[in-house]
Amino acid sequence: MKNQVQAYYAEASWFHEEYIPTMEEYMRVALVTAGYAVVTTLSLMRMGHEVTKETFEWVASDPRIISSSNLMARLVDEI
Secondary structure, three states, rough: HHHHHHHHHHHHHHHHHHOOOOOHHHHHHHHHHHHHHHHHHHHHHOOHOOHHHHHHHHHHHHHHHHHHHHHHHHHHHOO
């Protein structure tokens, strides 16, 4: 949640300052503000008792499959 708020703040600062970020800067923030990691976590919560604490820790570690899915979804959203 803290990362989400910091990323929203970065986007708001860019807008307020009329700053155009580089693609690398933008994607670093955009992947967080897209909210797909939050959706993944909420989806796991809906599964109930089948999901363990270790599963949430795995998701929080930003495994490659989650980060790649976030990237693909964000790029599709931008198109």
